[in-house]
Amino acid sequence: MQLYSEHYVSQKTERFVNKIWCLDNSIGESLIENKLVLPNGCFNLAFVTGNSIEVHTSKAKYEMNEGVYFCSQMTNKVLVNIYPKTKVTIIQFHTWTLSMFPKYDLSNFTDSIIKINPEELPFKIQIGSDIEIILNTINTYFEALFDLHSEKNTIEKICEIIRLHQDEISVSEIGKLLNLSQRLLQIKFKTATGLTIKKYIQILKFRKSVDQMVNSDLEKLKLTDIALYNKYFDQSHFIRKFKDVTKITPKTFDPNSYFLSHKR
Incomplete structure (x- = not known):
């Protein structure tokens, strides 16, 4: 059994959905504990089947039994325990996707999880649906949304400017670009x-740094190199910011303890 897997949406849908990922302990007989997830600037919609999953954010502990849950932006690492006979299928939305639905005010909603009524979703997915059915449903809905909204809104434009800018950009510079x-x-x-x-x-910069650490030999690529490449002031600044999120130093970071994306 593969505990962690990723599934990818169509090219049009990818404008709004980064990927769908699964945590599958559905045939497991024992608790999988102390796995970690890092912030990445995305929202997650989780479909839990079977027993439950326990999630510890920086704000609270959440016992997620069978149902549908909306997970906010996370700003620190999250600890996950997956109970036996449990499967979680997670739709990962890009930062700007929720801005397509302006009735939601998320100003004070970070590092938090809420259980929601699946009937309130704009697309219909049955809890426990096969991944192919979920992919087809998500692609159908978001491809239509893509065609309906050919113009990018302000939030999507902000994220695009940040993502494409080679150097770290200030809010005032973004304001000038968008008038x-x-x-x-x-x-x-x-x-x-x-x-x-x-x-x-800061979150994007942190995740880029983690990707470099995981996909390179730290003996060859020094922490100073990673720090300077990602626009930290120096190695000490990078270590301090890394500890803010993970509570450990880069040197003691163990990728095997984390659910890290396969997608590049």
Whole structure:
């Protein structure tokens, strides 16, 4: 049995959905505990079947029994325990996707999880559905959304500017590019994501650093190199920011303890 797997959506859907990932302990007889997940700037919609999964965020412990759950932006590492006979299928939304539904105000919603009524979702997925059915449903809905919204909204434009900018960019520079005030940008972004623009940039920078650490030989690529490449002031600054999220130093980071994306 493969505990962690990833499944990818169509090219159009990928504008809104990064991937679908599964944590499968459905035939397991024992608790899988102390696995970790890192923040990545995405929202997650989790479908839990079987017993339950226990999730510890920086704010609270959540016992997620069978049902559908909306997971906010995370700003620190998350600890996960998966009980026997449990499977979790998770749809991972890009940062800007929820801004397509402006009735949601997420200003004060980070590091949190809520159980939701699946009838309230704009697409219909039965709990326990096969991954192919889920992929087909998600692709059908978001491909239509892609065609309906050919123009990018402000949140998507902000994220695109940050992602494509080679150097770390300030809020004032983003404002000039979009011809909007810093205050309006910050309000719009926090309402749609729960994060400040600065915090979002920090999360992306952190994840890029982790990817470099995991996919390179640290004996050849020194921490100083990673720090400077990702626009930290120096190695000490990088270590301090790394500890803020993970509570450990980069040197003691063990990738095998984490669910890290296969997708590049």
